[in-house]
Amino acid sequence: MPEPGSGGDEDVYVLPASFGQERLWWADQAGAGSAYNMCGALRLRGTLDPTLLEAALRMVVARHEVLRTTFEFDPNGSLLQAIHPGTGMPVSVSVHDARDRPECGDRDAAARSIVQETLDAPFDLMKGALLRAVAVRLADDEWVLGVGVHHIVCDGWSLGILIPELAACYVAVRDGTPPDLPGLPVQYGDWAAWQRQQTGSETAGHLAHWREQLRGASPLQTPSRPARDGVQSWRCAELPLAVPDALLRDVRALAKEERATPFMVLLAAFAGVLSRWYAQDDLLVGTVTAGRSQVELDGLIGFFVNTLPIRVRLDPRMSFRTLLRQLRRTCLDAYAHQDLPYEKILEQAGAGRSDPGRVMFALQNLPEVGWQVPGLTAEPFELPPGHTWLELGINLTESGDGTLRGQATYAADLWDEAEVAALLDAWTLMLAGGTADPDAVVARVPLAGAASRARLVNEVSGAAVSPYSPRCLHQLIEAAADAWPDEVAVVGGEGQITFRELEERANRMAWWLREQGVGPESLVGVCLPRSVPLIVALVAVLKAGAAYVPLDPEQPPARLALFLEDARPGIVLVAGPGPASVASAGRVVSLEALKGPSTRPPNLARPENLAYVIYTSGSTGRPKGVMVPHAAIVNRVLRGQETCPLGPGDGLLSTLSIGADAFGAEWIAPLISGAKVVVVGEEERHDPARLAGFVTRHRVTAAHFTPSMLHALLAEPRVAGCAGVLRHLKCGGEDLTREVTERHFRTLPGTTLSNEYGPTEAAIDVTSHRADPSDSRWHTPIGGPRPGVRLYVLDEHAELLPYGLPGELYIGGIQLARGYAGSPGLTAERFVPDPFGRNGRLYRTGDRVRWLAGGVLEFLGRMDEQVKVRGHRIEPGEVEAVLGAYEGVARAAVVVDSTARLVAYLACEAAPPALGELRAFLRARLPAAAIPEAFLVLPALPLSQNGKVDRAALLTAQGVELRPSRTPLAPRTPVERALTEIWRDVLGRSDVGVRDDFYEIGGNSIRAVTVFQRAAELGLPLPLKAMLGEHTIEHLATQLGDADHASLGSPGAVEPS
The missing domain is CATH 3.30.559.30 (Nonribosomal peptide synthetase, condensation domain)
Known part of the structure; x- marks a missing residue:
């Protein structure tokens, strides 16, 4: 330890800041501020003289140099402690009387409020002082003493020194005697200087x-919950x-x-x-x-x-x-x-x-x-x-x-x-x-514990309810047609039809299908664009007693071929000649050929028969067909009516493609309730302004969006005009954040917003939670179980997990699918026996959830690698299989990064592929949502101890990103030119563009401090916390305002080399 510092009584002298002080200074300037205020309070009983207390506090400050320290930088950008003379750092005790705050209710509450207001205020590390005290009188012989100090000059042990020394100095001032305190052989600044000088073998051993x-x-x-703003x-x-x-x-x-x-x-x-x-x-x-x-x-x-x-x-x-x-x-x-x-x-x-x-x-x-x-006397004051x-x-x-x-x-x-x-x-x-x-x-x-287990099984998981009377889906639609024959049933680009017309058209098609041998458990492919005829065809297949297989004509031909090869439908319904991608799929029939009587055919199907088979991503690279019976989807749509009732005069917007499982709710829910399906056109579907006009024009009262779609829609000013029309909005497929819910309630205050969750294997959704504008949670819960559904949160050993503990969601009850078409092994793996004594099955969702207070669930992501991107469920294994088929790619792994981007990591056999060609290859084989947004090339993929790809390690791997050929974007304004030159100098590189991320091209917190100083020297008052947002020159220049600094010069050229 070096000799104590020797600054004169009237001089300010400087020493290097300790490493810890340097870190806390950065954190304070970055916005943490009061987070590093250390505070404590005592209740004092007896006679207290605030004037003597202030004198005692000054004695303590004079004794410890660190309490009269401020911070500054040397010309090289190093943080220094500036030690002020013993009398050069004025400190005082603010005095208050709790009896002057009757509005606080009682004196203790008033004292807490005053102390907190005083001690919570941020410190200015460059001006000081970094210690403050407050005395609040509760009565003539009762006080609260609060002391606050910044962590940069104090720690928990130090508080145990400060208070006793303050007491000793108070006694000394009161009694006119020297304080009974031991001498200090060194000061904090001496220790900080010693710390900076440590080198040699011992330090090398620590480093190693x-x-x-x-x-x-x-x-x-x-939890990575984003803070507001x-x-x-x-x-x-x-x-x-x-x-x-x-x-x-x-x-x-x-x-x-x-x-x-x-x-x-x-x-x-x-x-x-x-x-x-x-x-x-x-x-x-x-x-x-x-x-x-x-x-x-x-x-x-x-x-x-x-x-x-x-x-x-x-x-x-x-x-x-x-x-x-x-x-x-x-x-x-x-x-x-x-x-x-x-x-x-x-x-x-x-x-x-x-x-x-x-x-x-x-x-x-x-x-x-x-x-x-x-x-x-003293006692702690909380x-x-x-x-x-x-x-x-x-x-x-x-x-x-x-x-x-x-x-x-x-x-x-x-x-x-x-x-x-x-x-x-x-x-x-x-x-x-x-x-x-x-x-x-x-x-x-x-x-x-035992009590928690009993409550989870018997109460929280879902009450046993009697199923609805056994009916099939088309029977519900027929009942609605009988009750409201002249109400509009479907609206689309082709016009509109009533329930009577829907019945007649669907009956004719159903009779024709019956004549071709179609009946219960038969599969009929439906490959039609979103339209009125599509809805008619779906109803007709159900009336024939068969199950429909939705085939989106916009899917890549290779993907459609996989669906058809697996399902092998006897008939595929198309419009006109149909897309070439289904031409070889057995019997392809145009809707125009389906002609029969208009009378209603007798029902042949039972609730346990299949209603539809829909394909989702498969981990092997092949999609899997989910077989959903009538009983499952009937429970879903009827229970949905209980939470979001529809009736004649209502219209539910249909925006999804036929291949999305939630499309089933879009077209079925209105048709069982006398409401209308409103099929939006392609132009309106992708244009928020047109969509808002469409909603108003067609009097749409309910709609379903992914949160991403809703966010984009709410940003459109014309959407506010829908407030008098839209009554219900439902979200699903992604995390519904507070940002979206707040914007929703600002824009459409009279429209309810529900967050729904469910896998395809459980008939679209099994939970629903009504969003509350007063809810401060960052993520809207997905709700509790619908009637007829049971939900359990289990660990990897199928043990019940209590409130708050994340685990895998298992679903039981009437809404379960039968399994996967042609895949008994996969069905047995995902649909397992119910271990809780109900003689049923549970579906392992692979989704990570936890119970919140009130018996609602919070969705936390996927247990495995399967992800949802913009509402689309993506199986990375499928994307990886396609990437692996590209020439030159030896191995691929796909993950979602912290910004919800789908990112592919590639290990290549030789030269990396050209980005444009790789994207074209993927577009021909994958839906758009499954194409990664970024591609990074690694020498090899990191592996875990069990030999599997270590996906967590991928997120920190330093790969070479495939990019189109380009050069860094040159600065365009005086501020951008000045900042670019600073970055070049600080980072020691010339290839700096205005959209480069500071931390991705070699920046760190210490270099950010230097950027802050250098900018200030040029008259650019850059707030250091700006470096915690978007870390680009373009963003910083926008914050500074180019117009206000148009006269800035630049001593040298800054064009990227």
Whole structure:
């Protein structure tokens, strides 16, 4: 440790900032602000003199240089601590009286409000002071003292120094005596300078350890819920927690048996729960050390605490004991290398802007925050949670009586209280299970108790209901035609027809089909464009007793050929000669040839017979045909009437293609209720302005959109004119975010919005949730089970999972499909016996969900690699199979990245393919939604330990993106030219374009600071947090406003080379 700093009493002198201070400065400037305010409060009883308290506070500030520090930069862009003289950093105590705030209800509430308002205000790190205090009088002999300090100059240990020293200085000022405090051999700035000077073999050993320990690691993938307007509020919330005494005894016993510490046992349980909660078998959790390895530092205030990322690797067969032993070794190694600053550890991890310390688990023995003032007693005064830089933190403290208590601190923007409470319950169960039977497999420790299991099975999963009276789908349509024969049934580009006309036309076609031998369990292909005749043909096939196979004529011919080869329909109905792609499909018949009597044919089908067979993506590269019986779709449409009733005069918009399973709801729901199907034309379908006019013109009262479609539609000003017409909107196929729901209720306040979910294998949808404009959740829930449907959330071992814990959704009940056509093996794999005693089947959706409060589900994505893109279910295996058929592609993997793009990673045999030719190849074989938006070439695809493609690793792999030939876009305005020159200089490269991403071409947080400084020198007041949004010169120039800086010059050429 060097000699103490020697700045004069009247001088400001500078020293390098510590590595930790540099990181916190960046975070503060990036918008975290109050998230790094450390606050505490005491209730004082006795006589308090605020003037003496302020004098005492100044004594403490004079004693600790770090409390009179501000921050600045040297000409090279390095962050410095500016140490002000002992009297050069004025601090004061703001004084208030709670009795002046009667509106708060009581004095404690008033005091909390005042203290929070004062201490929560952001600090200015470049001006100071970075310490503030507030005294609030509750009564003549009762006060609340609040102290706040920025984390950049303080840590938890330091608060245990600050308060006792403030008390000692108060006594000294009051009694006119010197404070009874030990001398300080060094100051924080001396330690920071020493830290910067550390080199040599010991430091090299630390670097090597962390480099190896963190190789290939990624932080825990906690909820990625976007903050409103892209700005996280850093709001904090807390839940208290305590480890029961009996369980704590078991923890200590197991720790002793395994020569571990109780902390390691507690962390093992936490890691086991996180692994199951987020389906990660390789994760990082942060913990902290005091960072005061030298005795001279014990009495110093400052930011010493160091974060250690603890890597946890689990496999499906790992026991709790094995996990504990692994963690013991990992923790001991981490402690042996704890002197390397966390910022240097992050560099070894290659983490960039991703901080594994956002999820923390700590067991600390902090010094008592003591207040020893004769005649002035103290006790803690609880403050409401303020702000936090953490996503989730578990903080435990062992008290003097041996109990273990603490709190879970979490970012309220990212978690809700019920979710954190559920996680803590699961942690307790994992801890109890692991200590009771250390050899139990972590993945099999039950996380639902007996009471929770009973409620999940008997209440939450769905009540047993009697099915509707047995009827087939066409019988419901016939009943509607009998009740409302003159109501309009279908509207399209060809005009409109009434229910009477629909019946007559469909009857004629049905009779003709009957004459050709069509009947129950027969399959009839329907390959028609979206039109009135299409609806008539579908009804006719059902009336004939057969099941229809929807064939979208817009599908690639090769894909249609696969459908026809698999289904082998006896007849395919077309318009005119039909598309060439179905010409060889057995018997192809034009609708014009289907002529028979107009009378209604007798019903031959039963509810258990097939209504339709629809094809979805298949993991083998071949689509699979889902066989849906009448009973399933009848339950769906009739239960749908209960949540979104339609009747005569209503119109439901039909925008989907015949090959989409939700198209069934679009045409069936209105026809069973006396409403009309309104088939939108192709031009209106893809033009929001025209679509809005179409809705108004045809008096459409209900519609179904994917959230992406709804978002685009709501951006069209003319949509507001639909407010008096549209009554119901339904969404499905994608995540319905708060951004979309808020825009919906602003634009169409009188229109209900429902979020629906369901796979093709369960007759379109099985849940529905009415969106609420007051709901603050980022993702709209998908709802609970429809009547007749049962839903279970199970883990990989088919064990029930409690509220909050993500797992796979299993569906049971009347809406299940029969299975997959011609695939008994796949049917047995996906449709499994119901283990909960109802003698039925369950469909394994492969979708990851969790129960929320109120018995509704939140959709979290796919358990496997199957994804939904813009509402289309895509099987990456199918896309990969097609990519693998392209000449020169040895292997391919397809994933969805964080921006919901479908991205393909390719390992090539020789030269990479030309982008244009590859896209043309895919367009001929795949639907548009299944064509990746980006293609990256790797030397080889990364593999996991079991030999499978490691899809998580793909998202961080550095591949070469296939791009059209082009050069970086040159700057066009004075501001763009100035910023381009700065970027070139800071990044050390000449090929900088105005649409290049800063972080993708070599930028990092420290270089962003330099860009910030250099821009400021040119008179460009660039807010540093702008670098956290869209990281391009074009975006930054737009924020600055080119018109305001038109006179900016540029000393050199900036054309890209």
